[in-house]
Amino acid sequence: xxxxxxxxxxxEKEGDKDTLIIANIGLPSxxxxxxxxxxxxxxxxxxxxxxxxxxxxxxLARPDRxxxxxDGDGSxxxxxxxxxxxxxxxxxxxxxxxxxxxxxxxxxxQITATAGLTDLKEVALGAGVRNVAMVSDKSDLKExxxxxxxxxxxxxxxxxxxxxxxxxxxxxxxxxxxxEISSPPxxxx
Amino acid sequence: MDPSExxxxxxxxxxxxxxxxxxxxxLQKLIPMVxxxxxxxHVPATREExxxxxxxxxxxxxxxxxxxxxxxxxxxSINALASLNRLYNIPLLIIISHRGIEGEPICAQVPMGEKxxxxxxxxxxxxxxxxxxxxKKTIEKATKKAFEEGKQAAILLSIGFWRES
Numbered sequence: 264x265x266x267x268x269x270x271x272x273x274x275e276k277e278g279d280k281d282t283l284i285i286a287n288i289g290l291p292s293x294x295x296x297x298x299x300x301x302x303x304x305x306x307x308x309x310x311x312x313x314x315x316x317x318x319x320x321x322x323l324a325r326p327d328r329x330x331x332x333x334d335g336d337g338s339x340x341x342x343x344x345x346x347x348x349x350x351x352x353x354x355x356x357x358x359x360x361x362x363x364x365x366x367x368x369x370x371x372x373q374i375t376a377t378a379g380l381t382d383l384k385e386v387a388l389g390a391g392v393r394n395v396a397m398v399s400d401k402s403d404l405k406e407x408x409x410x411x412x413x414x415x416x417x418x419x420x421x422x423x424x425x426x427x428x429x430x431x432x433x434x435x436x437x438x439x440x441x442x443e444i445s446s447p448p449x450x451x452x
Numbered sequence: 453m454d455p456s457e458x459x460x461x462x463x464x465x466x467x468x469x470x471x472x473x474x475x476x477x478x479l480q481k482l483i484p485m486v487x488x489x490x491x492x493x494h495v496p497a498t499r500e501e502x503x504x505x506x507x508x509x510x511x512x513x514x515x516x517x518x519x520x521x522x523x524x525x526x527x528x529s530i531n532a533l534a535s536l537n538r539l540y541n542i543p544l545l546i547i548i549s550h551r552g553i554e555g556e557p558i559c560a561q562v563p564m565g566e567k568x569x570x571x572x573x574x575x576x577x578x579x580x581x582x583x584x585x586x587x588k589k590t591i592e593k594a595t596k597k598a599f600e601e602g603k604q605a606a607i608l609l610s611i612g613f614w615r616e617s
Contacts, residue, residue, distance in 0.1 A: 316502045
């Protein structure tokens with residue numbers, strides 16, 4: 264399974280629900296946009312490393328909503344402290360899905376530390392996250408998305424990207440339509 | 453007048469209901485005040501850039517966020533402030549303990565402290581430098597402007613500010 268396959272399952276499982284999804288910068292956002300664009304997807308266009316943090320802030324602000332952040336191994340390695348903060352805040356409405364392909368997929372598949380000795384499942388456990396799982400095939404991923412409401416789900420995939428177009432939305436459109444769903448009515452812009 | 457209490461009251465009056473903090477010696481009284489307020493969600497972060505992301509998410513969930521940090525954390529936050537807050541017009545109140553300026557006893561604070569106002573200027577983030585007597589009014593005004601316009605506002609609180617009373 265490559266990341267695109269994992270995102271297809273994610274879109275199939277969460278797409279028609281009102282789950283708020285934060286999609287990581289680069290190909291994860293572009294691929295999700297092509298697979299299933301919806302207002303409740305927030306596409307990151309910059310700020311590598313912060314998908315897990317944006318998701319955490321959103322989950323804490325909206326404890327009544329399910330929040331799912333899609334992150335990459337390279338991005339999590341860039342902001343590993345985020346796992347400690349997530350562990351200590353432990354919002355029960357927040358699931359961080361790390362698509363771990365052992366590569367910086369958006370910049371030419373240079374290998375990351377997880378292609379070597381680093382194990383993000385163990386890192387998340389060591390950071391104190393209570394609910395941590397790792398899957399590497401499609402049926403296990405489907406099952407976990409049905410049963411895991413919070414914590415960290417590491418999805419091991421092969422490196423490799425689909426050729427997908429750029430996102431046709433401008434930043435102002437992305438956040439405006441997202442906040443129509445994510446924010447209480449008085450805050451919508 | 454106690455500086456920490458003034459800043460805390462100003463944050464409350466400005467309607468801030470979500471605060472991320474990274475410690476500084478000058479914030480040691482303010483952080484517990486924020487932490488014990490039942491109307492404010494307080495998230496201690498491991499690094500300032502992480503905090504900028506958390507605040508952005510909180511804003512998208514309808515909160516009015518602020519981050520409290522030392523000016524050294526500005527250097528850790530620049531890309532996020534530009535490619536997240538500025539790109540999407542996400543407002544943020546940034547309360548900065550400004551070290552490395554007049555009265556600073558630690559030489560390592562000086563290079564970053566001296567450059568902090570210029571870094572904010574380059575980012576088009578207005579820096580407000582109130583004395584204690586105007587702190588409340590200034591913080592309220594800066595917050596209102598930032599959240600009305602989808603921008604960021606920095607409150608630079610000097611070493612002298614924390615010694616005023």
